[in-house]
Amino acid sequence: MTEAIREALRDIEDPIIGENIVSAGLIGAITVEDGVAEIPLALGAPHSPAETEIADQVRAAVREAGYEPSLSIEIDDQTPAAMVDDAPNVIAVSSGKGGVGKSTVAVNLATAMAQRGAAVGLFDADVYGPNIPRMLGVHDHPGMAEDDETIIPIERYGMKLMSIGFLVGENDPVIWRGPMVDKVLSQLWHDTEWGELDYMVVDLPPGTGDAQLSMLQQMPVVGSVVVTTPQNVALDNARKGVRMYDDYDAHVLGVIENMSTFVCPDCGSEHDVFDVGGGERLAEEYEVPFLGRIPLDPSIRESGEDGEPIVQRDVAAGSAFDDLASTVMDRVGEVRRQSHRLTASDSPDTPPAQ
Ligand SMILES: Nc1ncnc2c1ncn2[C@@H]1O[C@H](COP(=O)(O)OP(=O)(O)OP(=O)(O)O)[C@@H](O)[C@H]1O
Secondary structure, three states, X not given: OHHHHHXXXXXXXXXXXXXXXXXXXXXXXXXXXXXXXXXXEOOOOOOOHHHHHHHHHHHHHHHHXXXXXXEEEOOOOOOHHHHOOOOOEEEEEEXXXXXXXXXXXXXXXXXXXXXXXXXXXXXXXXXXXXXXXXXXXXXXXXXXXXOOOOEEOEEEOOEEEEEOHHHHOOOOOOOOOHHHHHHHHHHHHHHEOOXXXXXEEEEOOOOOOHHHHHHHHXXXXXXXXXXXXXXXXXXXXXHHHHHHHHHOOOEEEEEEEXXXXXXXXXXXXXXXXXXXOHHHHHHHHOOOOEEEEOOEOHHHHHHHHHOOOHHHOOOHHHHHHHHHHHHHHHHHHHHHHHHHHHHXXXXXXXXXXX
């Protein structure tokens, strides 16, 4: 009877990988007891649209076959998220140069993921301009746990936040040398009581030098997003941003074009202030996905100043970030399922012995 269920599941296609979930190796050994079918599923991006859809379809197919579904997540991939039990999917947000909206993207990406029901952490590693606390309206400092050894992160908009800004102050010049920064960041990361998280969004300092690379190496990053504006200068820097990951074993999840088309708040007409499409061309050049475009919209800056992420507000710029978050979550899932599929390809698509 498990074979009948497995056969029924062959009709379900992974919407991103484009293959049926059985031959893609996403279904483990099915067991049935008292009318309940236990289905181990290799999914890696909780609350992502594609994986939610796959799980819903699996439940429906199992019911159709006459059993009560009980799904469990069992993924055996080679990404850092799989190396440690309960490790989150760490997503690094980077940019080739400063001021392109990297922190704005990190804040709204994390908030949108939390709004979609995921358990999210936001780690502000931007030593040179830790402005995430301000963007989230945080004025207090994190406290210590009772054991005096761990730090309790600040909670805002349903996510847990830790910032290097709690140590250095937003306007203090950073005088630490590289190794010291690495040490402090690593301690802040490890000493924080994050609890169980699905995703951790990391706001890296702008640039593509050794400092960024060595930070990346300390964090178990599943993939990174590169934020750019459409102008050429930023794009030249963004190129370095994409290339930085060539030497580092993390996937580039894709490129985000920020400050794209300007929508006039008075008349609603659209203006291409910069050369729109640069982000897409960059993604094409490096054969990485283009994740989306965020408009140049004064309400994004205002919301940053008000300490409330724009994605919290029911406006067009907010939905652009929500769309972006769902694309990024789907990309994380794609990277993890593809990695699982390659790992599982040693064992061909044959049902395990019952
Ligand atoms: N799409 C947008 N439309 C309008 N303003 C934006 C947009 N994105 C970011 N901004 C504004 O641009 C400024 C720079 O953004 P942000 O601080 O996110 O950039 P950054 O790349 O993180 O900079 P830094 O180099 O300081 O790390 C902020 O005032 C922010 O509110």
